Amino acid sequence: MINIAQKYLEDRETFQWDRPEKYNFVGDTISAWAQSQPDAIALHWTNSEGNEFKRSFSQLREDAARAAGVLKAAGIGRGDTVLAIMSREARWWEIVLGCIQIGAIVSPGTVQLKPKDIAYRLEAAKAKAIITNDALLDIVDDGIAKVNWPGVRINVDAGERANWLSYEALRKSSEPDFQVADTPADSAALCYFTSGTTGQPKLTVHRHDYPLGHKATGSHWLAAKPGDMVWNLSDTGWAKAAWSSLFAPWMVGAGVFALHCASFDAEQTLEWLEKYEITTLCAPPTVYRILVRRDISDAKLKSLSRCVSAGEPLNPEVIDLWRTQTGLRIYEGYGQTETVLLCGNFDGMESKAGSMGLPAPGISLQVIDHEGNIVDPEQEGDIAIDISPSKKPQGMFACYLDDEVRTASVYKGDWYLTGDRAMRDQDGYFWFVGRADDVILSSGYRIGPFEVESVLFEHEAVAESAVVASPDETRGEVVKAFIILAKGVEPTEALKEELQRYVKNSTAPYKYPRKIEFVESLPKTISGKIKRKELKMQEWEQS
Structure with missing residues (x-):
């Protein structure tokens, strides 16, 4: 066991939510900064043609x-x-x-x-x-x-x-x-x-009062303050833009940096990180994977001091490569469209590669069983938030519009269920297993797709993968991996066997993908998350 750093414990102990009866983000927060630091840069906007302007x-x-x-x-x-x-x-x-x-x-x-x-x-x-x-x-x-x-x-x-x-x-x-x-x-x-x-x-x-829920997002995860400049690469149509392109930076008086371009471009991203005084980078895992594959050891990131990632878990190897190439740590965060930041890696706490980290200040996060009981450490269960009156965090969604059944389905007594499954270790750190409906059951073993995907990514031939359950007469389900190969790598049967051996040698052998299919692309949601359910349905329909 490790000793959880005192700073994190103090932050959790002293953190309190603001709970006003009336609140307007523009009238109460933006107006306050306009009075206290009227000339501080709030928005630094650029586009791919090099045009830019700043707004205080x-x-x-x-x-x-x-x-x-x-x-x-x-x-x-x-x-x-x-x-x-x-x-x-x-x-x-x-x-x-x-x-x-x-x-x-x-x-x-x-x-x-x-x-x-x-x-x-x-x-x-x-x-x-x-x-x-x-x-x-x-x-x-x-x-x-x-x-x-x-x-x-x-x-x-x-x-x-x-x-x-x-x-x-x-x-x-x-x-x-x-x-x-x-x-x-x-x-x-x-x-x-x-x-x-x-x-x-x-x-x-x-x-x-949703912006108030991003108090911890801005102060503890982004660790931003007046004078800092936060660049979030998320599309404005995704709730992640509300996190790091809007509410969290401005809740703490930091500036927002923006690049308006048609699509992500690795070269331009590096150029902008070198050219502008960006202190905080918030990017999805895919961006970090692309950049470390290029090896950016020579990049002159003179202002960058904080890197965060959210949307889906980030492979431990990517975190290690990023630190080796840039000297910077990636602070992962976990939350949903329905919530604010729930769990993550924060200043003043030790990190564990591959872990989701610890609950965010102000969040009572647990792993529970189907009856709503908190499970013991090392036991898999549903990630849940305590929403009892004294513990309910700011920033929780109000409802699914005009859908009482769907709204009720995510609650179990005083628990809100995220729909994700995890385990807590003896130190209280959360470890992501997968979406509740993504877990693979093979010959009695429960296999989380993310762990297999992380191992596959460590192989130099793999650019990206998605792991799902595929039907099997003997085992009920087996692991199948859909793999996008790295540039220049040819898909062969010999490579399939090599990847299978690699996974067997890197993790518990029962987790290796008994089926592999090389693909040119993977189905993804608008926010860039892999649609594993779509791939799984495809497998079962074909059978």
Whole structure:
């Protein structure tokens, strides 16, 4: 056993949630920073062409007021839902803040949506308005036509089209409106469509006090402070953008850095990390995997001092390679669209490679059995949050919109079930096993796909993999690995056998993939998570 560092224990002991009856992020937090540090940089925006601009907190407060004026001029008011289907356009930040300021409900979405997705979201969210860009006008119009939606359409770009309002034109003709809605803390502010693996996405509703739930995200996980600059690579349509591109940095007075580009580019990412004074990098595991495969030992990361990762577990080897090549540690974090940061690696605590870390300050996190009992160390169970009145953390979602059955399904008494499974060791560290429906049962053994994927990644021939259960007459299920090979590696039967031996020699032999299929790509959700369930269904349907 190890001694858990005193600093972490003190942080957990002294941490307290703010629980106001009324709260508005713009009126209470952004306005406060605009007064106390008006000239501090709140947003540093760039694009792939090298254009850039900076906004101070005082300017950001004015931008929110201008967005509020535009929204009201377009007929949008308190309680109305606005779909913001945009990328990292500079106006995204002020539009989200403007919606929050006037008490409208903002529902961010990714630019990868198709007409049927747009149609579903418009109806499911009961949207009053949709705001998007030039590139998506045709797609949105097609989606609108499918359901004959009568709402307000706003184009954030300069293009003109019938039935569409110009955001820029409204911004020029409307006066900034600094009036802040008197919003109860428990009233709806955001609506995120979760990146489900099957079926239609769930509509996760967050309250106005949701940003307060990111107090620990900003201060303990990002470890940001005034003067720091946080670059989060997440798409604005994913709730992770609310974590590290919006609420967490600004809760602690740090700045947000942004790059508006068509897609991730490893070369440009390294160039930007060297060029700009970025202190904190928040990236999904895929980005770290790509970068360490390139070997960035010679990169001049002069300002970078903090690296965090979330979305899905990160392979221990990637963490080790990153530290070897950059001298920096990656602090993993765990949470959901429905929650804030639940568990992670923080300053002042020892890390264990491959572990999810320890519960975040303010979070009572446990591993429980099917009856709701806390299980002993080294026993697998469901990850659950204690939501009893005295322990419920800030930032928990309010409900799945208009879906009482789905909402009730994630609760067991005073526990909220994340849908993930894990084990705790003797020191209290959490170890991810997999999604509750991803665990493979083979000849009585329970096998978590992530452990097998991590071992496969350690082999130089493997760029990425997804491990699922495949039907077997003798064993019920066996491990199957879908593998994307590294550049220049040829798929052969001999390589399959080599990879099988490699896994046998690296972990418990019963976990090795008895089936291997080389593929060019893997199905993923909008937020970049592998759709293991889709691959598993494919296997069972074929059988």
